Amino acid sequence: MINSSYEEIIEELKKIVKQKGLKYTEQREIVLSILLHANGHLTAEEVYNQIKKDYPSSNVGIATVYRALSFLEEVELIASLNFGVDGKKYESNIKSHHDHLICTSCAKIVEFVDEEIEKRQEKIGKANKFKITDHSMQLYGLCESCQ
Known part of the structure; x- marks a missing residue:
């Protein structure tokens, strides 16, 4: 898509x-x-x-x-x-792959892409003889306004 x-x-x-x-x-x-x-x-x-x-x-x-x-x-x-x-x-689903930071207080969502995280996931998959076909990362915490 x-x-x-x-x-x-x-x-x-x-x-x-x-x-x-x-x-x-x-x-x-x-x-x-x-x-x-x-x-x-x-x-x-x-x-x-x-x-x-x-x-x-x-x-x-x-x-x-x-x-x-x-x-x-x-x-x-x-x-x-x-x-x-x-x-x-x-x-x-038309956007390119991205992950999310989600504020647990105000529900603000920040989209991000981190090439190091993407590479690390592939490395982890290979090390475990696991072919990753898709993933979703959601990190929860407090945004700057809610801290």
Whole structure:
């Protein structure tokens, strides 16, 4: 999905839905569109509120948003960060690989890439005769404002 255009991602969604024998719905496309255009990580409620703002004539309820998010995550068009009892935040999978720093006080998320960490992970995998196919790193702590 990385470096794909909006149209290519929507076509991928249509293809996945067809392969699964499901009906294509505008609601899934709207939810995906919100995340593709988001500048950050959004909760389901934030996605819902953005839909109400950007698509006021659509008939997308909060339950539909949750179902669409679950489906889109299952087919790997989006990813989520789990905040335990505070729920999840979602982002599209079109960005290049990155890891996250997450503030446990205000829930601020900072994305980062560190080549040394990436190399070290590969080295650890090789040392353990393990082929790493994917990974997700989330570091928790307090952001500068919350310290």
